[in-house]
Amino acid sequence: MDNMPVDMPKFIEKAEHVLMHTYSRYQIVLDRGEGVYLYNLNGKKYLDFAAGIAVFALGYGNKEYNDALKNQIDKLLHTSNYYYNVPTVEAAEKLKKASGMDRVFFTNSGTEAIEGAIKLARKYYYNKNNRTDSEIISMNRSFHGRSMGALSVTGQPQYRAAFEPLIGGVVFADFNDISSVKEKVTDKTCAIIVEPVQGEGGLYPADREFLVDIRKLCDEKDMLLIFDEIQCGMGRTGNMFAYQGYGVKPDIITTAKALGCGVPVGAFAATEKAAAAFEPGDHGTTYGGNPFATAAVSKVFDLFESEQLLAHVNEISVYLVQKLDELVGKYDFILERRGKGLMQGLEFKGPVKDYILKAMDKGLIIIAAGANIIRFVPPLVITKEHVDEMICILESIF
Ligand SMILES: *Cc1c(COP(=O)(O)O)cnc(C)c1O
Secondary structure: OOOOOOOHHHHHHHHHHHOOOOOOOOOOOEEEEEEOEEEEOOOOEEEEOOHHHHOOOOOEOOHHHHHHHHHHHHHOOOOOOOOOOHHHHHHHHHHHHHHOOOEEEEEOOHHHHHHHHHHHHHHHHHHHHOOOOOEEEEEOOOOOOOOHHHHHOOOOHHHHHHHOOOOOOEEEEOOOOHHHHHHHOOOOEEEEEEOOEEOOOOOEEOOHHHHHHHHHHHHHHOOEEEEEOOOOOOOOOOOOOHHHHHOOOOOEEEEOHHHOOOOOOEEEEEOHHHHOOOOOOOOOOOOOOOHHHHHHHHHHHHHHHHOOHHHHHHHHHHHHHHHHHHHHHHOOOEEEEEEEOOEEEEEEOOOOHHHHHHHHHOOEEOEEOOOOEEEEOOOOOOOHHHHHHHHHHHHHHO
């Protein structure tokens, strides 16, 4: 492009002719990234506090990560799951260790990880009861993905309405309200699915007692507890997985987003007891866990260790929380801050869209979670200086 300014509105008009209208996109064309900064086609620089929706934990252009991918491209990209390959097994070992689960199934996305978790829970029930009338309890305000199964357990009517009938046997309870969960339990309940920190639904952390009580309920009735850690997992809350901070272990865990740090990959993992329900033929995927995607996963786990990211998140998130709390104290149109670690939200009295657009003009990328909440899910490698820069831009807008 030879440094010629690109006519972005014209490019965007072209884009709107070829892409399906499923998003109201922000009017910028992103071109490259470096550290925690993104650049548009004309070289305008943005501080990135969204990380591609909680994906790019390592920041952009991590050399070791990029080299690992380049090496794998030259070696072998794909094999199918009819055979074994080294990166998949290495990545599975690392995920097993990090998640405390026993067995791993790699997918291409978060929504597919949820599909797998739902199928595993149903199969567990089927094996036990030889019946196909199982029910799943999910939470109001939850978000689990866009495919029909994942949408069926997503507790936000606006995403579901047009796509009914969804899969049956799903009932919704109130998050952080154990009595509402107990009301929904029947002898057909095969699983309870919960995000330890609700993301899309508005950055609501679970109360510890709630998760403890749900665990107890699942143990009593031999139901499987599924934690959707697609957003809150992979170090975001300061633990590798959020459940470890709560001390409440699920039977099945789903992960994606930062698992591949940009390469599309997800996984569901389960304890031996739950995983044993699957037999050959029960589930499959062509791409899932291919050596390219899992080379990324494997390197991501290595870098979490060598760069001591968990310790960093625990340190820097204290500073972010302090700065966000100062904003809450200073501006009466901000109602509260919620979240855990580097997964934070500010709830406003009214819509936040204008703030997000103005921030973008000033070189800051932030995203919403619902109409009134700004979500902060930056790369995990941000420093105090980045937090200060972000706060400074927000203050100039407020
Ligand atoms: C993003 C997300 C999903 C869906 O993942 P995709 O990769 O977009 O399919 C599911 N659950 C939670 C908690 C998420 O944040």
